[in-house]
Amino acid sequence: MNFEPSEEQLAFAQTARDFAAAEFAPHAARWDAEAIFPREAIALAGELGFCGLYAPERIGGLALPRLDATLVFEEMAAIDPSTTAFLTIHNMATWMLGTWGGEAVRARWGEDLTSGRRLASYCLTEPGAGSDAAALKTRARLEGGDYVIDGGKAFISGAGATDVLVVMARTGGAGAAGVSAFAVPADAPGVSYGKKEHKMGWNSQPTRAIAFDGVRVPADHLLGAEGEGFRIAMKGLDGGRINIATCSVGAAQGALDAARGYLHDRKQFGQPLAGFQALQFKFADMATELVAARQMVRLAASKLDAGHPDAGTYCAMAKRFATDAGFQVCNDALQLHGGYGYLAEFPLERLVRDTRVHQILEGTNEIMRVIVARKVLDKDIR
Numbered sequence: 001m002n003f004e005p006s007e008e009q010l011a012f013a014q015t016a017r018d019f020a021a022a023e024f025a026p027h028a029a030r031w032d033a034e035a036i037f038p039r040e041a042i043a044l045a046g047e048l049g050f051c052g053l054y055a056p057e058r059i060g061g062l063a064l065p066r067l068d069a070t071l072v073f074e075e076m077a078a079i080d081p082s083t084t085a086f087l088t089i090h091n092m093a094t095w096m097l098g099t100w101g102g103e104a105v106r107a108r109w110g111e112d113l114t115s116g117r118r119l120a121s122y123c124l125t126e127p128g129a130g131s132d133a134a135a136l137k138t139r140a141r142l143e144g145g146d147y148v149i150d151g152g153k154a155f156i157s158g159a160g161a162t163d164v165l166v167v168m169a170r171t172g173g174a175g176a177a178g179v180s181a182f183a184v185p186a187d188a189p190g191v192s193y194g195k196k197e198h199k200m201g202w203n204s205q206p207t208r209a210i211a212f213d214g215v216r217v218p219a220d221h222l223l224g225a226e227g228e229g230f231r232i233a234m235k236g237l238d239g240g241r242i243n244i245a246t247c248s249v250g251a252a253q254g255a256l257d258a259a260r261g262y263l264h265d266r267k268q269f270g271q272p273l274a275g276f277q278a279l280q281f282k283f284a285d286m287a288t289e290l291v292a293a294r295q296m297v298r299l300a301a302s303k304l305d306a307g308h309p310d311a312g313t314y315c316a317m318a319k320r321f322a323t324d325a326g327f328q329v330c331n332d333a334l335q336l337h338g339g340y341g342y343l344a345e346f347p348l349e350r351l352v353r354d355t356r357v358h359q360i361l362e363g364t365n366e367i368m369r370v371i372v373a374r375k376v377l378d379k380d381i382r
Contacts, residue, residue, distance in 0.1 A: 016075035031204035046116015059110025077250025088243035093120035118163035140169035159208035181229035190215035201353030241319035248326025255333035320368035
């Protein structure tokens with residue numbers, strides 16, 4: 001096994017690092033404080049291919065392996081996990097549209113999405129269907145040449161500020177087999193948005209509920225075939241779990257870097273904090289947890305790229321471990337800063353707030369344990 005990135009992968013990572021330093025670092029704190037959605041910065045990311053990293057080439061995507069995408073997302077998340085997390089969601093929705101969308105859908109949105117000129121939201125969660133996604137109630141019925149969609153979604157990232165919605169809706173009976181996927185124009189008649197949620201973190205991306213009241217979309221806006229929606233959603237979530245785990249790893253790296261500098265610069269009792277063994281041990285543990293999380297994420301991404309039959313289990317493991325470890329590293333870095341870590345002048349409090357939600361979304365970490373337990377109790381996945 002070769003754990004060293006290739007020259008091409010390192011080049012992608014360096015490009016992302018330079019981009020984040022130039023376009024995210026000067027503004028991330030203000031975007032957070034003022035709840036600004038940075039569409040201009042996201043469009044600049046699109047010019048570098050970061051809005052279609054693993055989308056198919058036929059819609060202008062780079063068609064990169066998921067492993068390569070993790071290297072890009074990690075670098076950006078070290079500066080701004082919130083904006084990077086939205087980019088990962090946009091990438092997932094764009095990949096779905098490019099993979100399962102028909103010619104009309106791809107022509108209408110494909111290249112605009114991969115370029116960052118237009119943005120996408122992913123609409124699965126409902127007020128009564130979070131962890132139990134197969135219980136969703138939003139319905140789509142075929143009427144003439146259109147599907148008519150009624151229902152509602154909750155906690156939708158980018159809602160009200162994006163251009164196309166990838167919507168999971170029920171076209172058949174109860175359970176997963178009755179769910180289909182659709183590309184819905186965000187400004188279609190009958191689409192309405194709730195209030196912009198006030199959140200603990202992730203403030204650079206808006207979150208709203210969405211209501212669908214007799215929304216008509218052409219039949220050719222169906223993604224895949226009827227009844228394939230839940231399978232598409234779960235395939236998306238495998239990659240989404242890697243993405244959000246990567247954002248936790250990136251944020252933890254950013255926190256570790258900040259703590260390293262602070263431990264060398266700050267003096268107490270006549271010596272730098274880095275000279276105290278108790279703090280050395282804490283920092284060593286943080287670094288070890290971070291490396292372990294990074295390797296687990298890259299292993300899961302490699303399994304997904306290879307089409308391994310247990311890839312979903314590895315993705316769940318990586319999401320659970322990396323989001324828990326990433327949050328803890330950020331929190332420990334804040335602690336090492338003492339009272340300064342609690343101030344908005346330092347990035348630590350923002351990194352802590354932004355990474356906390358990673359343990360909840362893309363399937364809570366409790367659900368990740370359910371997924372893993374079901375698999376490992378049945379078979380050895382070595």
